[in-house]
Amino acid sequence: MHLKRIEMVGFKSFADKTSIDFDAGFTAIVGPNGSGKSNITEAIKWVLGEQSAKSLRGRKMDDVIFAGASNRKKAHYAQVSLIFDNTDRLLNMDVDEVAMTRRYTRSGESTYMINQKNCRLKDMTELMMDTGIGRDSFSIISQGQVEAIFTQKAEDRRGIFEEAAGVMKYKNRKKEAEKK
Ligand code: ATP
Ligand code: MG
Numbered sequence: 001m002h003l004k005r006i007e008m009v010g011f012k013s014f015a016d017k018t019s020i021d022f023d024a025g026f027t028a029i030v031g032p033n034g035s036g037k038s039n040i041t042e043a044i045k046w047v048l049g050e051q052s053a054k055s056l057r058g059r060k061m062d063d064v065i066f067a068g069a070s071n072r073k074k075a076h077y078a079q080v081s082l083i084f085d086n087t088d089r090l091l092n093m094d095v096d097e098v099a100m101t102r103r104y105t106r107s108g109e110s111t112y113m114i115n116q117k118n119c120r121l122k123d124m125t126e127l128m129m130d131t132g133i134g135r136d137s138f139s140i141i142s143q144g145q146v147e148a149i150f151t152q153k154a155e156d157r158r159g160i161f162e163e164a165a166g167v168m169k170y171k172n173r174k175k176e177a178e179k180k
Contacts, residue, residue, distance in 0.1 A: 010066045014039065043080045078103070082100045092127065
């Protein structure tokens, strides 16, 4: 499985519909300061369920929506889709391509979709669990996080290995079952 494409509209500096293709293997994004490189990684984190505005360098969730410029009106909503190649069926769906979408409007309406069908954030999280992608997984390592791993408490560090080993899904289900 790999990320094939990211499509954004109204997300941070990406006012216009922007589509970026990724090949299998290594991709580097280069560009001048302030050109939107970090915004791309934040768009990925956002779709994967990031709920903290602060970790997206904002004060409130609205801050992910294009705020307008001298010659452009602000956007009404932000929408980002991540399109994964699923020919290896790592994501538990019998299709070759899985698109995960998140949309957020200024009125505060939040929508999540898997292959254009509305779903809950929970459905998306569960689909990604143990695949190595996901909001809290090791697939996105931000500045400062490497030190954090070494200075973490043992049980927090254990979580990283459990996600890598693929047991997180079962632990979560057990926790849910115990709640009932
Ligand atoms: P650097 O090389 O300095 O790390 P970068 O390429 O990572 O730069 P980003 O931090 O991704 O750049 O982009 C920052 C730009 O995005 C700023 O110009 C900022 O004004 C713009 N930006 C952030 N949020 C919004 C928003 N909601 N609406 C419009 N523009 C935004
Ligand atoms: Mg940056």
